Amino acid sequence: MQTILYTNDISSALRSLIGEMAPSSVHIVTDANVRDKVLPALSLSYPVIVTEPGDVAKNLSTLSRIWSGLIAGGATRKSVVINIGGGVVTDMGGFAAATFKRGVRFINVPTTLLSAVDAAVGGKTGINFEGLKNEIGAFAPADAVVISTSTFSSLPKEEMLSGYAEMLKHGLLSSEEDYHELLDFDIADADMDRLLPLLEKSVRVKERIVNEDPREKGIRRALNLGHTIGHAFESLAMERGCPVPHGYAVAWGMMTEMVISHISEQFPSAELYRYASYLKEHGYGSPDISCEDYPRLLELMSHDKKNETAEHINFTLLSSPGEPLIDRCATESQIKEALDIFRDLIC
Numbered sequence: 001m002q003t004i005l006y007t008n009d010i011s012s013a014l015r016s017l018i019g020e021m022a023p024s025s026v027h028i029v030t031d032a033n034v035r036d037k038v039l040p041a042l043s044l045s046y047p048v049i050v051t052e053p054g055d056v057a058k059n060l061s062t063l064s065r066i067w068s069g070l071i072a073g074g075a076t077r078k079s080v081v082i083n084i085g086g087g088v089v090t091d092m093g094g095f096a097a098a099t100f101k102r103g104v105r106f107i108n109v110p111t112t113l114l115s116a117v118d119a120a121v122g123g124k125t126g127i128n129f130e131g132l133k134n135e136i137g138a139f140a141p142a143d144a145v146v147i148s149t150s151t152f153s154s155l156p157k158e159e160m161l162s163g164y165a166e167m168l169k170h171g172l173l174s175s176e177e178d179y180h181e182l183l184d185f186d187i188a189d190a191d192m193d194r195l196l197p198l199l200e201k202s203v204r205v206k207e208r209i210v211n212e213d214p215r216e217k218g219i220r221r222a223l224n225l226g227h228t229i230g231h232a233f234e235s236l237a238m239e240r241g242c243p244v245p246h247g248y249a250v251a252w253g254m255m256t257e258m259v260i261s262h263i264s265e266q267f268p269s270a271e272l273y274r275y276a277s278y279l280k281e282h283g284y285g286s287p288d289i290s291c292e293d294y295p296r297l298l299e300l301m302s303h304d305k306k307n308e309t310a311e312h313i314n315f316t317l318l319s320s321p322g323e324p325l326i327d328r329c330a331t332e333s334q335i336k337e338a339l340d341i342f343r344d345l346i347c
């Protein structure tokens, strides 16, 4: 079980965790934005390894620079790495720590809503490779996760929206009541006091599923709702040089997969329209795609990690909010039809 601390005093939480861990040295991994906007207030005096911000930097060459930084800083097997940042930092710093000298301890301090509610928790670490999302990685849970909404004050609005998409996903997996509670919250003008209990509830949904199936042999595939198509949107945008936030791609992917769920699993159309309205009213935008992009999107989906054969694309679908269905397949024509309907509804 992973230790998750909710606090408004990150520095004290870290001091006490480090005290208990008694490491030979401590090394911070962060990105340039977080170094400038978050680190000064934390007053930590450990050496810092700084990466370029964004998913484009979640790659082998940045990973290699983190390993080099650890060597240069004298890290040993008894060292502790603290990843302070969004999901890119926690995924890549976690993978660097999990592989350095075959594994050193690490703490995640998520600074985006997305990493607090999802990426920092549950042990998926990794990097993108050959244009494919998280193609190389390991299951390696952080020794502790320190969650604080205090870092969100400097977050751009689009990053709040991006993280909220993963919360909507957790709501959809949890229950109709939890999901509707999220649809009643205005993330575009977020009241932080109201957000905190929603965030904690959302993390508990992820923890429950991960504890049941830490290595994604079965039910954890539910947490991949929206990602079969979402990762394809995200990779396509990245290969065109116009990256989109992960959560936007997931929000669009969930909508397209809701359409497939409606076609093949009787997911209620009223819920589909309500979800589409939430995305439109709160400014999630839409992917820049036409039907000419479908072959490339399908090719990207064929690399999804849930697939067990090259021909069958594995989806997590829904029969209704709170009722996920794992290991479902959709035909190429159903996927194309769903993309058409998605574009009609969102664009």
Ligand SMILES: NC(=O)c1ccc[n+]([C@@H]2O[C@H](COP(=O)([O-])OP(=O)(O)OC[C@H]3O[C@@H](n4cnc5c(N)ncnc54)[C@H](O)[C@@H]3O)[C@@H](O)[C@H]2O)c1
Pocket (backbone or CB within 6 Å): 031, 032, 033, 034, 037, 038, 053, 054, 055, 058, 085, 086, 087, 088, 089, 091, 111, 112, 113, 114, 115, 118, 119, 120, 121, 122, 123, 124, 125, 133, 134, 151, 152, 153, 154, 155, 156, 159, 162, 163, 166, 245, 246, 247
């Ligand atoms: N491991 C998992 O289970 C998991 C789950 C969800 C997403 N992910 C991964 O997480 C990544 C997305 O994470 P993300 O959305 O946090 O993106 P990110 O890490 O790129 O952060 C988004 C942007 O916000 C900046 N930033 C971070 N904290 C800030 C702060 N407090 N104030 C101002 N700016 C700040 C970053 O520098 C970056 O420019 C993707 O790579 C995705 O694949 C992993």
Ligand SMILES: O=C(O)C(=O)C[C@@H](O)[C@H](O)[C@H](O)COP(=O)(O)O
Pocket (backbone or CB within 6 Å): 118, 122, 124, 133, 134, 166, 216, 220, 223, 224, 227, 305
């Ligand atoms: O924790 C999980 O399991 C998830 O699937 C959470 C997702 O939100 C996250 O984006 C994850 O990194 C996707 O995993 P992948 O195995 O499809 O790369």
Ligand SMILES: [Zn+2]
Pocket (backbone or CB within 6 Å): 118, 166, 227, 246, 250
């Ligand atoms: Zn995700």
